[in-house]
Amino acid sequence: MGMTIMRRVKFNAGHRLFRHEGKCQFFHGHNYVADFYVTGPETDAVGRIIDFAQLKALLKGWIDENWDHGFLLNVEDENGLNAIRMVEPTKYFVLPYNPTAENMARYLLDEVCPSVLNELGVQAVKVVIWETEESCAEATIDQDEKREHSLFDAFQTDSFPTGLNW
Ligand SMILES: Nc1nc2c(c(=O)[nH]1)N=C([C@H](O)[C@H](O)COP(=O)(O)OP(=O)(O)OP(=O)(O)O)CN2
Numbered sequence: 001m002g003m004t005i006m007r008r009v010k011f012n013a014g015h016r017l018f019r020h021e022g023k024c025q026f027f028h029g030h031n032y033v034a035d036f037y038v039t040g041p042e043t044d045a046v047g048r049i050i051d052f053a054q055l056k057a058l059l060k061g062w063i064d065e066n067w068d069h070g071f072l073l074n075v076e077d078e079n080g081l082n083a084i085r086m087v088e089p090t091k092y093f094v095l096p097y098n099p100t101a102e103n104m105a106r107y108l109l110d111e112v113c114p115s116v117l118n119e120l121g122v123q124a125v126k127v128v129i130w131e132t133e134e135s136c137a138e139a140t141i142d143q144d145e146k147r148e149h150s151l152f153d154a155f156q157t158d159s160f161p162t163g164l165n166w
Pocket residue numbers: 017024028099100101102131132135137
């Protein structure tokens with residue numbers, strides 16, 4: 001039977017949505033919540049896929065270093081990037097697309113999780129980004145990617161609640 005665990009990471013960041021038609025074109029920030037769903041081939045002698053503390057160190061570590069208390073900007077947003085580069089000191093992260101909840105979840109799942117998790121023999125199969133208490137976006141690996149990774153074939157994530165406790 002497949003097993004999946006979830007580790008939540010909270011952070012805050014500023015952003016704006018390049019070419020947004022409404023208020024999200026302006027610089028603003030969110031208290032984000034990122035839920036990382038992680039699966040592995042087997043549990044260890046203690047009964048863990050991986051220790052939650054290890055997930056925290058790796059995933060929160062990456063977020064704290066790269067996104068927390070920084071600005072997330074679209075690489076096409078030259079004007080926004082020029083503005084944020086003028087601030088001293090500054091912290092920003094350039095994404096290849098707009099920093100929507102959808103794109104942030106996809107970036108964490110496709111780019112960040114493989115680089116920080118896979119050498120430990122576990123795999124992130126879903127990332128959910130909560131932008132507000134009411135709005136979230138979910139990125140999942142597709143069926144082909146799951147099949148390629150035969151060790152993780154039997155994963156099951158439907159059993160997790162989706163509500164938030166802030
Ligand atoms: N599909 C998406 N739509 C929007 C995203 C997103 O990431 N994915 N992001 C935004 C903005 O970042 C905006 O700050 C959040 O939008 P919205 O829910 O409209 O904002 P509020 O929570 O402040 O809503 P109010 O009820 O107006 O206070 C926009 N859309």
